[in-house]
Amino acid sequence: xxxxxARTPTSTVPEWAVLERRLIAxxxxxxxxxxxxxxxxxxxxxxxxxxxxxQTYAYGAVDNAFESFSSxxxxxxxxxxxxxxTLAQRQYDALVQQFSRCRKTKLGIDEGRAMALGRNTLLVDxxxxxxxxxxxxxxxxxxxxLNLANPKNDTNRGRTLKIAxxxxxxxxxxxxPNYDSTHRVFRSSYFGTNGPAYEKFRHPIARxxxxxxxxxxxxxxxxxxxxxxxxxxxxxRRYGEAYGQRMAHADTVTNLLSTSLALNAYxxxxxxxxxxxxxxxxxxxxARCADNEGIMPDNxxxxxxxxxxxxxxWYGGHYGWVFPHGFxxxxxxxxxxxxxxxxxxxxxxxxxWVRDQFTTLSAYAVTREDGVVLLPQKHTDSDAVxxxxxxxxxxxxxxxxxxxxxxxxxxxxxxxxxxxxxPDAAHLAHLYADSFSLGDMSLARQLSRQTAWEQVTPSxxxxxxxxxxxxxxxxxxxxxxxxxxxxALRHSMSQxxxxxxxxxxxLDEAPGRIGYAPDSDQEWADLRTITCELREKYGLRWTEAxxxxxxxxxxxxxxxxxxxxxxxxxxxxxxxxxxxxVPSVAxxxxxxxxxxxxxxxxxxxxxxxxxxxxxxLSVCNLHPNQSRRLIIQAGAYGEHRFATLRLEGESHTINxxxxxxxxxxxCRADMAIGLERYRNTxxxxxxV
Numbered sequence: 001x002x003x004x005x006a007r008t009p010t011s012t013v014p015e016w017a018v019l020e021r022r023l024i025a026x027x028x029x030x031x032x033x034x035x036x037x038x039x040x041x042x043x044x045x046x047x048x049x050x051x052x053x054x055q056t057y058a059y060g061a062v063d064n065a066f067e068s069f070s071s072x073x074x075x076x077x078x079x080x081x082x083x084x085x086t087l088a089q090r091q092y093d094a095l096v097q098q099f100s101r102c103r104k105t106k107l108g109i110d111e112g113r114a115m116a117l118g119r120n121t122l123l124v125d126x127x128x129x130x131x132x133x134x135x136x137x138x139x140x141x142x143x144x145x146l147n148l149a150n151p152k153n154d155t156n157r158g159r160t161l162k163i164a165x166x167x168x169x170x171x172x173x174x175x176x177p178n179y180d181s182t183h184r185v186f187r188s189s190y191f192g193t194n195g196p197a198y199e200k201f202r203h204p205i206a207r208x209x210x211x212x213x214x215x216x217x218x219x220x221x222x223x224x225x226x227x228x229x230x231x232x233x234x235x236x237r238r239y240g241e242a243y244g245q246r247m248a249h250a251d252t253v254t255n256l257l258s259t260s261l262a263l264n265a266y267x268x269x270x271x272x273x274x275x276x277x278x279x280x281x282x283x284x285x286x287a288r289c290a291d292n293e294g295i296m297p298d299n300x301x302x303x304x305x306x307x308x309x310x311x312x313x314w315y316g317g318h319y320g321w322v323f324p325h326g327f328x329x330x331x332x333x334x335x336x337x338x339x340x341x342x343x344x345x346x347x348x349x350x351x352x353w354v355r356d357q358f359t360t361l362s363a364y365a366v367t368r369e370d371g372v373v374l375l376p377q378k379h380t381d382s383d384a385v386x387x388x389x390x391x392x393x394x395x396x397x398x399x400x401x402x403x404x405x406x407x408x409x410x411x412x413x414x415x416x417x418x419x420x421x422x423p424d425a426a427h428l429a430h431l432y433a434d435s436f437s438l439g440d441m442s443l444a445r446q447l448s449r450q451t452a453w454e455q456v457t458p459s460x461x462x463x464x465x466x467x468x469x470x471x472x473x474x475x476x477x478x479x480x481x482x483x484x485x486x487x488a489l490r491h492s493m494s495q496x497x498x499x500x501x502x503x504x505x506x507l508d509e510a511p512g513r514i515g516y517a518p519d520s521d522q523e524w525a526d527l528r529t530i531t532c533e534l535r536e537k538y539g540l541r542w543t544e545a546x547x548x549x550x551x552x553x554x555x556x557x558x559x560x561x562x563x564x565x566x567x568x569x570x571x572x573x574x575x576x577x578x579x580x581x582v583p584s585v586a587x588x589x590x591x592x593x594x595x596x597x598x599x600x601x602x603x604x605x606x607x608x609x610x611x612x613x614x615x616x617l618s619v620c621n622l623h624p625n626q627s628r629r630l631i632i633q634a635g636a637y638g639e640h641r642f643a644t645l646r647l648e649g650e651s652h653t654i655n656x657x658x659x660x661x662x663x664x665x666x667c668r669a670d671m672a673i674g675l676e677r678y679r680n681t682x683x684x685x686x687x688v
Contacts, residue, residue, distance in 0.1 A: 001631070001656065001658050001659060001687070002659045002660070004662070006647060008668060010668035014618075016489065016606055017620040018604075019493075020566070020604040020605075021622060022493065023489050023566070024079055024599075026496050027080060027496060028081045030499075030560040033500055033503050033507075037507055044098045046540075047102070048533050051526045054526070061552050061553065061554065062099055062128070063128070065095050065139075065554045066139035066143075067464065067556045072084045073148070075561050075563055077148060077588070077598055080598065088142075088149070089150070092143070092156075093155075099122040104121065125172070128192045130192045130200055132190050132252070132255075136580075137579040141581075144260060147264055147267070147684060148583070148636065148684065160264050161268065161269070164264070167262060186251045188249060189251070190318075201243060201248035203240055207228065207230035211227055213389045215227065215388035215389075216239075216322075217323035218316060224238065226387045226402065247318055249309055250299045250308070250309045251299065251300045253285060253298045253317060253333055253334075254320070254332075254333045255333070256285060257332070259336065260580045263340050278341070282341055289356075295360055296353065297314035298314070298317035298319075298320025298322075299317030313381075327361065327375075328377065331424070331427045332577050335430050336581045339351070339434070340582070343582075343584070358431075364414050364417050366395065371450065372450075373422065373447050374396070375422075376414065378419040379417050381416070386410060387403055389408060391409070395420050396420040397409045398412050423448075425452060426577070428444035428447060429444065429470035430584075433584065436610070445474075448474075449471065452469075453475050455481075455487065457472070461495070463557050465562075465563075465564065465578050466492075466495055466563075468564075469564060472487075473574070492562050499560040506558075507542075509542070509543055512549060528544065530547055531543075571607070572610050573586060573636075586610060586615050588633040590631040590686065591629075592629035592631050600630050601628070603621055606619075613675055613677070617671045619661060620668045620669075621668075622666070624665055628662075629660060630660070630661050630663075631661075632658065634675065635680075637684065638658075640657065641680055642655070642656060643674035647669055654673075
């Protein structure tokens with residue numbers, strides 16, 4: 001491994017370096033309030049005993065429990081204290097053990113057989129038995145980061161390979177396999193370690209409060225024009241029957257998110273079986289997209305045919321164009337699968353299919369009075385009544401309401417497209433990071449909110465991973481926002497302080513939001529009972545609103561560890577797509593002396609320029625007396641190759657995925673590095 005030495009003292013310590021080390025120090029001390037007040041001493045979730053069906057009620061939120069901690073191993077990878085790896089592993093193990101004990105009464109498979117085999121728990125064989133991949137992808141991020149943080153952990157390796165077998169192979173428990181390799185489809189929209197979850201689609205669907213924001217999945221069911229019609233039992237039955245007939249045996253495009261699990265199995269083993277599966281499944285959706293005039297369909301039936309269970313419709317699949325979020329998760333899935341393809345093959349243009357979707361949607365663009373561009377996010381039958389939750393200032397609405405329900409608006413369609421909203425800046429950032437082209441930068445600038453482009457914007461924060469500064473980061477990369485590193489680091493520190501202030505207030509009985517409100521008098525009564533139990537058993541002073549939100553999201557929105565700024569600045573890349581992506585970055589750092597991932601103590605790093613074949617990287621050693629040694633890796637998984645390096649007027653040939661930098665006390669290394677992207681087989685191999 002090539003070693004280079006930085007001996008140039010920095011005349012002025014850069015502000016970004018001081019702020020970066022200050023943020024790392026702050027994050028190192030940020031989580032004790034959670035450990036002390038929101039978990040048992042073993043790291044488990046407080047679990048009530050007073051409500052008989054609580055396990056079933058809470059099952060829909062189990063993914064949130066894992067999401068609550070996914071930033072902890074990522075912070076360790078960036079340079080956080082070693083305790084974050086220990087804590088993250090403890091939390092993953094504790095959650096697996098806890099939810100593998102908790103039984104549920106409503107199952108998604110043959111209930112008698114599942115109960116006889118003891119497979120009626122919230123997790124079965126350490127994974128979700130019958131859930132969709134949008135939610136499983138969110139939970140899986142925790143495991144992916146643990147794999148990257150400590151690939152020597154045999155337990156996590158075994159878990160990854162076991163879950164991957166349920167995904168791509170025969171069902172180890174003897175249930176029907178989830179994947180049909182002949183037609184390149186999963187057999188159901190819901191599936192897991194108990195096989196395809198057909199049974200989850202065999203029940204009436206009554207109106208629930210969480211549906212208000214999203215509307216109906218289908219608009220051709222007799223008697224069901226709006227959500228309010230689901231209050232009638234006969235309508236709920238007919239709607240449930242239609243839902244089951246269409247969804248139970250249909251694959252959905254968002255299952256592309258599962259390719260990252262197979263990728264993690266490949267990173268451990270190098271087994272071509274996983275690589276071939278990722279490429280084959282993704283290619284199946286590429287073919288369907290091409291056959292649908294370039295618009296990504298959201299469903300495929302048992303024979304891989306679009307619309308096969310949807311009466312010919314290319315829309316209507318689970319987490320597809322209609323329900324609940326529209327383009328948001330379709331784009332996420334396409335980006336994740338495309339980036340995984342690119343990682344495995346090195347081929348460029350793997351995200352062109354996402355660019356094509358933006359071209360289609362942009363044909364219907366509407367510019368709001370404040371200059372913000374709105375694109376349609378959903379598509380359904382052109383004669384649908386689209387009346388559900390909305391606000392008074394919502395664009396593209398119709399005055400001819402069919403209900404008098406407060407808080408509802410009727411959406412306007414244009415050629416079947418509706419719900420006009422600002423595009424997700426994260427999608428645009430991933431497109432630019434795929435090409436580093438002027439065209440993608442121009443597209444991002446055109447479609448971004450101008451305020452978010454010009455400055456770090458607290459209102460842009462996405463609560464789940466505390467990100468949202470994609471536009472400002474792109475502006476920095478374009479050379480137009482030189483203060484972004486300092487502003488982003490200050491913003492991250494403010495996030496930590498704001499979050500811990502909110503937690504202290506919550507612990508002191510501050511009133512809070514209820515989240516999705518309970519749907520019945522019985523659920524309200526259960527909430528009161530659980531609140532009393534937690535107060536008596538654990539001495540908590542939580543309000544009912546806090547208790548309700550705890551069991552909907554656990555610590556997900558309470559976690560103070562924010563990593564977006566550190567990923568942007570130290571690794572040179574955008575944040576992974578939240579619900580199942582893996583890091584796609586220019587560099588990764590290792591402490592050569594302590595033989596662990598992350599920046600060494602007293603060391604700060606900043607990627608100042610990012611191009612396809614070249615980066616500029618500054619590294620500072622803030623210690624006045626001690627030198628530091630770090631190993632810099634090309635890419636998160638060693639997928640890139642460093643060609644050349646220029647430091648202090650000298651050129652060095654690297655021709656490898658690692659080099660060691662020894663940086664003397666109080667010195668700064670400003671390096672220009674030639675980068676050959678996707679030249680190496682990605683793996684979890686570490687240099688230390």
